[in-house]
Amino acid sequence: MLEIDVTRRQGDFSLEMAFTAGAGVTALFGRSGSGKTSLVNMVAGLSRPDCGRIAVDGKVLFDSQAGIDLPPEARRLGYVFQEHRLFPHLSVRDNLCFGMKRLPVAERRVSVDHVVAVLGIAHLLDRRPTGLSGGEKQRVAIGRALLASPRILLMDEPLASLDGGRKNDLLPFIAGLSRQFDIPIVYVSHSMEEVLRLADTLALIDAGRLAAIGPVEDLLSSPAYAGLTGHGEAGSVLAATLCREDSEYGISVLSFPGGELKVGRLALPMGTPVRVRIHAQDVAIALVPPVGLSVRNRLSAQVRSVAPFDGTLVDVMLECGGCSLWSRITAEAQAELSLKPGMAVTALVKSLTIARGDVADRPPGQTESLPG
Amino acid sequence: MSLWFTLTPLEREALSLSLLVSGWAVVGSLPFGILSAWLLARRDFPGKSLFDGLIHLPLVLPPVVVGYALLVLLGRKGVVGGWLYDWFGITLAFTWKGAAIASAVVAFPLMVRAIRLALEGVDRGLEQAARTLGCGPIRTFFSVTMPLAMPGVLAGVILAFARSLSEFGATITFVSNIPGETRTLPIALYALTQVPGSDEPAFRLCIISVVVAFAALLASEILARRMRARMEG
Structure with missing residues (x-):
């Protein structure tokens, strides 16, 4: 040390x-x-x-x-x-x-x-x-x-x-x-x-x-x-674990305390800890769980804070099973949804990046002391 | 070797004495040359300009002045020379050792300049890297700085050697012209030019001087090329 x-x-x-x-x-x-x-x-x-x-x-x-x-x-x-x-x-x-x-x-x-x-x-x-x-x-x-x-x-x-x-x-x-x-x-x-x-x-x-x-x-x-x-890199970083694979559709499922995320198939062994990066612009918010939507990654979350980023954009911090999820929506959308701290919402993750999937045997707990 | 035997005894004597004197002049002054160059390249201390000037003095002084100063200092009745004689029985004036010292003093600034330049060209970052890898300052100097400065050190050595070979003024003032003891090539040549009808032997000595100087330059060039090739291989 x-x-x-x-x-x-x-x-x-x-x-x-x-x-x-x-x-x-x-x-x-x-x-x-x-x-x-x-x-x-x-x-x-x-x-x-x-x-x-x-x-x-x-x-x-x-x-x-x-x-x-x-x-x-x-x-x-x-x-x-x-x-x-x-x-x-x-x-x-x-x-x-x-x-x-x-x-x-x-x-x-x-x-x-x-x-x-x-x-x-x-x-x-x-x-x-x-x-x-x-x-x-x-x-x-x-x-x-x-x-x-x-x-x-x-x-x-x-x-x-x-x-x-x-x-x-x-x-x-x-x-x-x-x-x-x-x-x-x-x-x-x-x-x-x-x-x-x-x-x-x-x-x-x-x-x-x-x-x-x-x-x-x-x-x-x-x-x-x-x-x-x-x-330019506003977004959240989550520590997750590769938990399942669906070979029929060629997808891998990552689990993290806030739920599960589906990604394209990863060539990694089960249980591999991965670091997931989600850009704030790629997180949409729905007040009620949406139906008939193609977005696969839906997480139930709670609004923690809402703050204007500039005149046209608003930063919304969500809490998702103890993890922070950062969403950036337009001011117009915020005017319609009028999000307030404590509201229960559904976060829709449009895309995510695997930032680190090559740390094979690191215990996940080591990097997962996320804010509550 | 057959070339050696075509030389007259006088030429052989002068040539071997020249090589002996220059060789010792360079070998003896090299450690001091490296130390002085290092001090000038890497250290700041009070009186550095004075030190620098002192080292360079023989370069701009008439060699006769240097020779006379050596005679005063190192002669048997000189300040240092008297002491050397009384305690160790060492006589420098009018001996080949004195000739080596005269050559060394005159060639010293050339040697220091070349080595200093080489030391200044060594990347300090490499020395830092060596330190972080567990090398103390002295070890770093010998395992990193010196090898990297070697082409410049070699250049300094050859330059000093060549300057020593051609040394005349300080030598003749300090150690005079004693056959077999201090009569180096230039002094032998000078002596010959003072004797009427010695054009041919004088010319032969000139040729010998040129050949030796060329050989030294060639040797340094080959060595320097080899070093460069090693670093680039």
């Missing part, structure tokens, strides 16, 4: 943050210049906070009051940089083993074979980094950091310098890392898609301050943080 409580002033910019990051993937999300990378550099020991305390698993890395400031090499943290930073004078194999070689054998928790197999880089071992593609380089960089058996893995936008296709190649690897190597990951990103695919916990960072921290589903389903998570 990573505990951070630091302040640092640099010219006009001041950074002041305190939080803890536990198991799984914690995403630090915010605009560029919000202080995400500065924070990670402080954790790694590459820059120094003015004051505060940083500890990992109870081991103090920095404490201004106690006068502790471990150099980076004594912190045992893995760092995957935005630019791969592979050593050009060493082969891929020597790059991978660079950190591991300096570790006493008894402290090596990660084996070269495992890393090479998971990252699929066996065919690259004898090459030099210069000849590799961007995605290959970043995979080697991840392997190099893992092989140093770090306490936590820091990743600073490792996909930012890659094009779309390469990104999609690499995302599943990263998604599985925390579990496969049993290591907490702190993942810096300004891409909501990456957060949705990878993160368990989300820390929203704005202008050097921590705006909010919590399970991804909670923060992304809350209009309070819409400004920070991105307006």
Whole structure:
């Protein structure tokens, strides 16, 4: 577990943050210049906070009051940089083993074979980094950091310098890392898609301050943080489980505390936890359960709050079996329905996206502490 | 090797002495050159400009001034030289070791400049990466910084070696012209030009100088190319 409580002033910019990051993937999300990378550099020991305390698993890395400031090499943290930073004078194999070689054998928790197999880089071992593609380089960089058996893995936008296709190649690897190597990951990103695919916990960072921290589903389903998570992406995130399949119609059924959602067939084993993203515009509201309607996903819900978004749209927060569902309807519709908090309605979900279906054996409870 | 035996004893003596003096000048000054270059490239300290100026001084001073300064400092009655002689029995003035020191001092700024440039070209991000992977600063320097700066270090070494081979003014002032001890190629050549009717042996020495200088440049080029190829392979 990573505990951070630091302040640092640099010219006009001041950074002041305190939080803890536990198991799984914690995403630090915010605009560029919000202080995400500065924070990670402080954790790694590459820059120094003015004051505060940083500890990992109870081991103090920095404490201004106690006068502790471990150099980076004594912190045992893995760092995957935005630019791969592979050593050009060493082969891929020597790059991978660079950190591991300096570790006493008894402290090596990660084996070269495992890393090479998971990252699929066996065919690259004898090459030099210069000849590799961007995605290959970043995979080697991840392997190099893992092989140093770090306490936590820091990743600073490792996909930012890659094009779309390469990104999609690499995302599943990263998604599985925390579990496969049993290591907490702190993942810096300004891409909501990456957060949705990878993160368990989300820390929203704005202008050097921590705006909010919590399970991804909670923060992304809350209009309070819409400004920070991105307006265009207004919507809810639900944690669900694949519970049934209907092979006749080729659909899969996902269950979540608020009911069931039907989606196109997923090629995943039963019981797989999945993260579902529902855009606010894709949720319609009916006052009475509709009949003769093609929309398959109907959920009984209760109106929790109604707030105007702008002149023409209204945000309606629904509660659905303890989960938040966010609907954005027109002001005209609201004038006709006159929705009020506490009203029982039917939510009609026109479409949804599976944001994460590749986390095979994570207990669903871990990410489902949704607001009541 | 047959080439070696076509040289006259005087040429052989001057050439081997030149190589010995230049070799030692470079090898002996390299650690200091790397340290100075690192200080200039990576550190800020009070008096840095003065330090920088001091290192570069031999580049702009007449070599005779350097030689004379060395004689005053390191001569047997000099401040440092007297002390060296009294305690260790070391004599530098008028010996080949003195010639090596004179060459080293004159070539030092060239060496430092090249190495400094190379160190400044090394991506600090790679050094940071090495630190996060468990390497202390010294280990990082030797396992990342130095290998990456190697082409520049090599360039500095060759430059300094070439400058040492051609060193004349400081050498003749400090260690004079003693056959078999301090009579390097340029000094032998100078001596020959002072003797009437020595055009042919003087010309031969010129050719030898050119061949040695070319060989050094060629060697550095081949090495540099090999290093580049290794990093790109």
